[in-house]
Amino acid sequence: MDAIDFDLSEFLRVCYAMLELEYFRVSHDRTELYIRAVQPALWLVLFGFIIGSLRAIPTGGIPYTAFIAPGVLIQSATTVAIFYGLMIVWERESGILKRLLSTPAPRYVIVIGRALAAGMRALIQSLVIFLIAAIVGVKFVINPINFLISLVIVLIFSAGFAAFSMSLATVFKTREKFVGIGQLIIFPLFFSSNALYPLTTMPAFLQMFAYINPMTYAIDALRGLLITNNLTGLSTDIFAVILFTSIMFYIAAVRFKKIVE
Secondary structure, three states, X not given: OOOOOOOHHHHHHHHHHHHHHHHXXXXXXXXXXXXXOHHHHXXXXXXXXXXXXXXXXXXXXXXXXXXXXXXXXXXXXXXXXXXXXXXXXXXXXXXXXXXXXXXXXXXXXXHHHHHHHHHHHHHHHHHHHHHHHHHOOOOOOOOHHHHHHHHHHHHHHHHHHHHHHHHHHOOOOOHHHHHHHHHHHHHHHHHOOOOOOOHHHOOHHHXXXXXXXXXXXXXXXXXXXXXXXXXXXHHHHHHHHHHHHHHHHHHHHHHHHHHHX
């Protein structure tokens, strides 16, 4: 890994450039945002109302559609972030990535900048899901501070998964392999988290996995901030999200150059 010679102005410049590039990509082609919103909308509209009507899952008095809304939102953001590695694979094949790595910017700055750019894309996606959830009747906590904290959590968490996807791109160097492994990762994490049911309803072995699943903590934070306004475990959730993202940043920075080898 590059020796760390931290220059704040250079770090901010590179991050801003990558965020700006991603913003222009999203603003000039919104089709992907709408397409990726279809599956989460189905989770909320079909799964949420059907399972909610059965009243088979204890949610502490929360309507089931509202209970799953944070999980659906995080799953949608994670999907965007995890498949960001596909862009890295394409850039490797086209030679863009090699030119990027030849710039004076340290690898860790490139990794963090790209991860934050992916996080921004995921954040925009999550806002679309938030709007859909509100339309189908989910009652969110009306608190601007809670909402802003939720946005920051989604951004940090998505950036961590984007960094994870960059690490995967160093191993699975074709788009076909990457798509397969992406699906293999997202759904087990989603179903083994607290997205669709409380942890207390899970078998003991699944609860153990849920407690080391970073998605569990991001969902718990958003559920407390946006649905229940119960912030008891918020500091633990935020710490877990930041720890996960920091580890993913480090691993991605170490392995990033291997993608062009």
